[in-house]
Amino acid sequence: MEALLRDRLPHAPQMGLFVTPNLPSGRLDNALSDYATEVGRDEVLALYDATLSGTGGDGAVFTRDRFVFQNNDLQSTQTVHYPDLVGVEERSRWLGLGGKGVDLTVNRGRATFELTMDFSGTPKAASYVADFLDAAMVRDIDFAPASEPDTTDAAAVRAALQRLRAEQKLTADDYERLMETLGE
Known part of the structure; x- marks a missing residue:
């Protein structure tokens, strides 16, 4: 997962994207204390800072097995394990205003539900995160047909x-x- 993340997510501070080992300490600390409280500092492979002020208090942290995100303080924190993803779609939000979102379809057990990651502050980051999540979603699927036993x-x-x-x-x-x- 780490190689996939490094391949798909650029280290692009202008878009709020940070990839290890270049994680800004203050932003990461704020993310871990605000919304990603169940994630250990050493688990974080990448950070998306969705705040306009650059504090890291909203956004997403990506680990080897899951990602945790919060769009803003008025919304609940969401934790999604990569194998639970069954759909990822980037879309424009607020036509004419340049906002972007990444719609996620998540399946846990018998429940399938929709979540949206908000990229209105840095819309260019949406395509990179969507690309990574789409690749992470299908990484464990083996498309080769099973061989017939002897x-x-x-x-x-x-x-x-x-x-x-x-x-x-x-x-x-x-x-x-x-x-x-x-x-x-």
């Missing part, structure tokens, strides 16, 4: 059939027929 694991099939029979999800006749197919 042999059937008869013991695993037998155990599965016995479990299905015990749960009464398989009739006695079907169980016997399938066991015969296994050579039992």
Whole structure:
């Protein structure tokens, strides 16, 4: 994740983007004490400072396994683990005013919900963060088809059939027929 982050997020202070080892101490301290209170200083790989004053009190911190963000003090802090991301989309906000946002679709268990990261103060940073999150979202997906095993694991099939029979999800006749197919 660290290599992906370094590849996709530039160190660009003019956009509020800071990548380790060049994390501004004051801004990072403010982020960790304001909204990213559950993140250790040594975990932070990158910081997005969304404040116009450069204090770091709003924005996002990125770690190896998650990111934590707060758009402003009136909104709740959000923690998102990268594998929970199922959608990332950059979009314009407030037409004509140049604002940007990154819409996130997050799935946790059986709940899927939407979050938005606000980039109205530094709209150019939105495309970099969206690009990184989009890449992080699909990093663990293996698109190669699974190879067919050379042999059937008869013991695993037998155990599965016995479990299905015990749960009464398989009739006695079907169980016997399938066991015969296994050579039992």
